[in-house]
Amino acid sequence: MQQVSTLSWLVRCAAAAAALLLACGLAAPRYGSALQQPAVTTRDGTLVTLNRYVQEPVPDIVLVGSSVTWRLKEEYFSLPRLRNLALAGGSPVTGLAIVAGQARLPKTVLIETNVLSREADGALIETFSHGAGAEALLLRPVRTAIAAYETWNHAGPDAARSRAEQNRLLARPPGTFDNKVYLDRALQQMNDGDPTAPARANVVRMRQLIDDLQGRGVRVFLIHIPFAPEIEGSRMVRTTGEIVHEAFPDRSLWLLVDPPGNELRWDDGVHLDERSSLIVARAIESALAGRRDARGP
Numbered sequence: 001m002q003q004v005s006t007l008s009w010l011v012r013c014a015a016a017a018a019a020l021l022l023a024c025g026l027a028a029p030r031y032g033s034a035l036q037q038p039a040v041t042t043r044d045g046t047l048v049t050l051n052r053y054v055q056e057p058v059p060d061i062v063l064v065g066s067s068v069t070w071r072l073k074e075e076y077f078s079l080p081r082l083r084n085l086a087l088a089g090g091s092p093v094t095g096l097a098i099v100a101g102q103a104r105l106p107k108t109v110l111i112e113t114n115v116l117s118r119e120a121d122g123a124l125i126e127t128f129s130h131g132a133g134a135e136a137l138l139l140r141p142v143r144t145a146i147a148a149y150e151t152w153n154h155a156g157p158d159a160a161r162s163r164a165e166q167n168r169l170l171a172r173p174p175g176t177f178d179n180k181v182y183l184d185r186a187l188q189q190m191n192d193g194d195p196t197a198p199a200r201a202n203v204v205r206m207r208q209l210i211d212d213l214q215g216r217g218v219r220v221f222l223i224h225i226p227f228a229p230e231i232e233g234s235r236m237v238r239t240t241g242e243i244v245h246e247a248f249p250d251r252s253l254w255l256l257v258d259p260p261g262n263e264l265r266w267d268d269g270v271h272l273d274e275r276s277s278l279i280v281a282r283a284i285e286s287a288l289a290g291r292r293d294a295r296g297p
Helices: 001-027 041-054 092-100 121-129 139-153 161-169 178-194 196-215 236-249 274-289
Strands: 061-064 083-084 108-111 219-223
Touching: 041 092, 041 121, 061 092, 092 108, 092 121, 108 196, 108 236, 161 274, 178 236, 178 274, 196 219
Parallel strands: 061 083, 061 108, 108 219
Antiparallel strands: none
């Protein structure tokens, strides 16, 4: 009797939480564009992204990375079975470890190498690897409600209409936003920090995970998303590039992403604006198409 009463209480709590979440989501005003970070918190957006990945069918292609790759929305790609697991504010190693921790794997994994100064999120890796995503009884229905709401609220657009809108965006000239204040701030931060220790630790872990994935039949490619020229010359980018290329000298492991540089613009020198993100997404598709061994769709 006590067990039935407890279960009933848990169900009522979960239902109330889900209803409150839905009400807040419907009542909240929506401002800005797709360039904004997740509307609730970065952690909430991460949980939704990873829950969706482990619960849905395995895609053919997966991207892992930081907020740099997070800007490359899945709808920007024409490839239908592609999933972007880049985590805003996170490390590419987190997504890579979660992908490697699944029983079923994608055909191709693309790893962003721009930001390797952050540690992998061990808590997320433990939660979402090897089927360990079984939440506590109370949290499971709440997270399911969150995922369901996000899926409903951000349903994918009609493919033909989305492609037409993207083509219209590409037909416009590059943006004219003056990002100097933000660029100067980002450049100072990236010159002040020394990424050597965390970058070396991350490439060691990446090497282990890449070997594991390749041994299980997955094609893995490393990619560098273009930064503004000033940022490309920063201490952090130069040091990270030296470390990652030293650790992975095999040129066949690298997917050359080569969009027209004169067409790219950045909000802060680091994060591409919407039009530029679309250009880079299509450059990635073009590079994949040129690598017949990618085994993508």
